[in-house]
Amino acid sequence: MTVQPAGGGAVERPGSTSLADVIDTILDKGLVIDAYVNVSLVGIQILTVDARVVVASVDTYLRFAEATERLSLGDARGQGVPEMVQGALGGSGGQAALDSGDQTFHEEPEPAREKSEADSEEGTPRRFHERD
Amino acid sequence: MTQPAGADHGFYVYGVVPADVEVSPDARGVGDPPSPVDLVRHREIGALVSKVPLDRPLGRPDDLVAHEQLLDATAAEVPVLPIRFGAVLSQAEAVVEELLGPHHDEFAAALKELDGRVEYLVKGRYVEQVVLREVLEENPEAARLREQIVGQSAEATRDLRIQLGEIINQAIAAKREADTRALAERLQPYCLQAAVRPPTHEQDAVQLALLVETDRGPELEEAVQEVAESWAERVTLRVLGPLAPYDFATTSRQG
Known part of the structure; x- marks a missing residue:
């Protein structure tokens, strides 16, 4: 759960794409090589990373019910939303919150997550120095 | 070589x-x-x-x-x-x-x-407590079920909890669809194509990929910012980009 600072800018602009975003993007988007190449394709082992498609399950339902039960309905209206949310969730704020939220719902540890926020700008192609 | x-x-x-x-x-x-x-x-x-x-x-x-x-x-x-x-x-x-x-x-x-075209990705996630409140206000059945489970043991009310959760899940899916459509319409003037990504999390509000002229990226970001401000209480919105056109380079119909 991410909560914006009250009155602050509303759009998050993370410095680099998080690993969860990368997984969603490059594992099932883009051109499929098999459609173009047959003979020389190598079936290299890919460490499988759950593409995290949501399939609602009983666990999801129970979790929603529990979260709903925890809502304090009457008096919460007057509160500012950020305080309210922070209070109830133990105040996990900031950008990391999105990812930690994911982990709650995906019980199997995803090894790829551990080093999220890997940020190596260097080494990307810049265009166009000398070729080697 | x-x-x-x-x-x-x-x-x-x-x-x-x-x-x-x-x-x-x-x-x-x-x-x-x-x-x-x-x-x-x-x-x-x-x-x-x-x-x-x-x-x-x-x-x-x-x-x-x-x-x-x-x-x-x-x-x-x-x-x-x-x-x-x-x-x-x-x-x-x-x-x-x-x-x-x-x-x-x-x-x-x-x-x-x-x-001259790049992809931007707009991702939004519902603020849990706010969206749950919306569901309870809009759906009398959900509100009734909630009353029945509050303070009761989870085991004894398991079936009711599952019913409630299922209603909430459906209600959020409907909100997702409506919010995604609204966002796509709002951003339509700034992009050449849009592609809706399926949710990867049950509280996802929107995942919208947009093909944008590189020069118009700042305009798009400004428009997303406006939407984000109007949604600030209920949805956390992020914009990623410029990206390679992952959602628009597809194998069956290229580019």
């Missing part, structure tokens, strides 16, 4: 670009340690490749990030057709003989079409 292939190495392919692109010598790809990235050219097009050992699996976080960063950094400068993670060919010759040669015209046309 590319190093000769040994039986123990293959050529990892990242994407297809115009042939007049130059790759920076410090560009690094997947693998540990990562190999330099090379461009294998054929007529008007080229493929970004790097050598990888075949006896080790790919897919470490660094591999995934390297793949995307190379493509996104490339897309910021030139058109690129991103290839899905994990494409490895056994020999350098195959890059031309099987990939670039037979599909040259198709790839060249797609690159022309993508020239």
Whole structure:
């Protein structure tokens, strides 16, 4: 759960794409090589990373019910939303919150997550120095 | 050019670009340690490749990030057709003989079409407590079920809880659809195409990929900012980009 600072800018602009975003993007988007190449394709082992498609399950339902039960309905209206949310969730704020939220719902540890926020700008192609 | 292939190495392919692109010598790809990235050219097009050992699996976080960063950094400068993670060919010759040669015209046309265009991704997630409150206010059945479970033991009210959760899940799905449509309409003037991504989390509000003229990126971001402000209490909105056109370079209909 991410909560914006009250009155602050509303759009998050993370410095680099998080690993969860990368997984969603490059594992099932883009051109499929098999459609173009047959003979020389190598079936290299890919460490499988759950593409995290949501399939609602009983666990999801129970979790929603529990979260709903925890809502304090009457008096919460007057509160500012950020305080309210922070209070109830133990105040996990900031950008990391999105990812930690994911982990709650995906019980199997995803090894790829551990080093999220890997940020190596260097080494990307810049265009166009000398070729080697 | 590319190093000769040994039986123990293959050529990892990242994407297809115009042939007049130059790759920076410090560009690094997947693998540990990562190999330099090379461009294998054929007529008007080229493929970004790097050598990888075949006896080790790919897919470490660094591999995934390297793949995307190379493509996104490339897309910021030139058109690129991103290839899905994990494409490895056994020999350098195959890059031309099987990939670039037979599909040259198709790839060249797609690159022309993508020239000056990049992808942006707008992702939103509901603020849980706010969206749950909305559901309870809008759905009397949900409110009634909630009253029945409050303070009761989870075991004794398991069936009611499942019913309630299912209603909430459906209600959020309906909100997702409506909010996604509203966002797509709002951003339509700034993009050439939009593609809705399916949710990857049950509280996802929206995942919308947009193909945008590179010059209009700032305008788009401004529009997203306005939406984010109007949604601030209920949805946390993020914008990613410029990215390679992952959602718009598809195999059946290119580019």
